Amino acid sequence: MLALSLLVFALSHKSGDPRTVMLTAYTSKEQWDAWGREWGLDKPLLQQYAIWLGRALRGDLGESLRELRPVGKVIAERIPATLELAGGAFAFSILIGVPLGVLSAVRRGGVLDYAGRTFALFGQALPPFWLGIMLILIFAVRFDWFPTSGRGNIAHYVLPSITLGWLTAAGMLRIMRSSMLEVLDSEYIKLARAKGVSYTSLVWKHALRNALLAPLTYAGLVLAGLITGAVVTETVFAWPGVGRLAVQSVNNNDFPAMTGVVLMFSLIYLGMNLLIDVAYALIDPRIRY
């Protein structure tokens, strides 16, 4: 985490003087120096980093150079949009990935299995930005069922959620399938079957619970995918979230905003990994910390 913050800070400083963003033909030398003092640009680099890190730890990420407001506020405003999008995508990938994965394991070699595996292969090979554009072309431009971009009522969520969740749904399906196959082959399932447990209950209660462990580990990777995906999806759909902020601040040389975004994403990432460990223990009582 610290290494990451150092890396980001070093890079953002190499990216050039942030004052050039504000520069106009009427900017005087005095004004230029005043900005330098105001943002601490006249101090040595290491000291700038120390100041920045100290502030960051207290939750103060500095001021966005483009919007001239605290970075924390700018990011906070955009977090809900990204979270909603990520939630939609996550729901999509669970709703598609888990049932299809289970079904394709249960009907191994059947039509459903074939369809599921084809979807998985397709899903992992489709470039997400292209999928988004094609979805817009087909369902928004040609059929006019959903809006093309922006955030608003429920219809706005459909296409971005599918775009973002597509890749993770495919991965989820694959993991779910292989994990389910493994569990269905185990002794306790045979015992349950011998005891006369109904088939539905056997698959959806007895087997699923154990088979869910593997996808849960995968959830960490899903999250990484969602973060990356958010940047792409929000760009394609003009979604007012954090991912778009990242692209915008890079284009505007707005390094306080950029560092803030990267730090925030990393924090979420670490936090979620912790949560996954906890969820692990909840599902599988054999694991104790």
Next chain:
Amino acid sequence: MSNASVAIRNLPRFSLEWRTLRRWPLFPLFLVLVLVLCALAAPVIAPHDPIKGNLLESGMPPVWLEGGSSKYLLGTDIQGRDVLSRVIYGARISLLIAVVVIATGGAIGVTIGLIAGYFGGQLDEVLMRIVDFTLAVPFILIALVVVIVFGQSLEVLLTLLALFSWGAFSRQVRAETLSLKTRDYVAFARIAGASTSRIMIRHLLPGVINTVIIVATLRVGSLILTESILSFLGAGIPPPTPAWGLMVAEGRVYIDSEWWITLFPGVAIFLTVFAMNFLGDWLRDRFDPVLRQI
């Protein structure tokens, strides 16, 4: 078992060969072959110059649509460049990136994996923490920042991708090395007086090479995907180079009317990644069923 072998022996020769052949993933292999051919012979195959366009013939649809011309099979983009030629040249860029990054990333990854696995201890700890770091950071975000700082160029992109792709190799190679080094033959080699570097290169490396090939094949797909994402976001290959991701980004604005500019490069990315992933899965299932999801 014996019944099966008898049955196979009784089959005519041709049928037997056909059976073994059918188990090979023919379609993905064919796709990869086409890709390599396009990349190597792009100047010969491509009907037009991929960078110079004719503005008088801009935005022409593919040949099968009204207004299309057989001169431009897949139509032209806004600057009047032939989409087909650009897609063919795009294979070059994608393949170049895949080969260079896999080669450098693989070499670094295997070396570090061998060292970490063989020596163990604190060195192993440190190296694996670095691997964790490269695998855990939000790569696209880092890439965005780096590219803006150092400018948009092929070299920057290659370095960046290589720096963040060796981790997967290291992890697998380290795990394999850990089990290999306890084998008797390694102990015998040591007793026979083989030096550490000799043991690593002559005795351990051949043992992990299978894994390395599988990891490499599996990585190519996601690598090409990542490259196209960066190019799409304007942080990968600089224009006017015909990179697939870049072409999608350029066509995006005109999706309403000139959809073919966006469609075909996307299909090219999809087919390439699909073929590589399929081959990777197939190799893994065939040669190393133990190696699961990475």
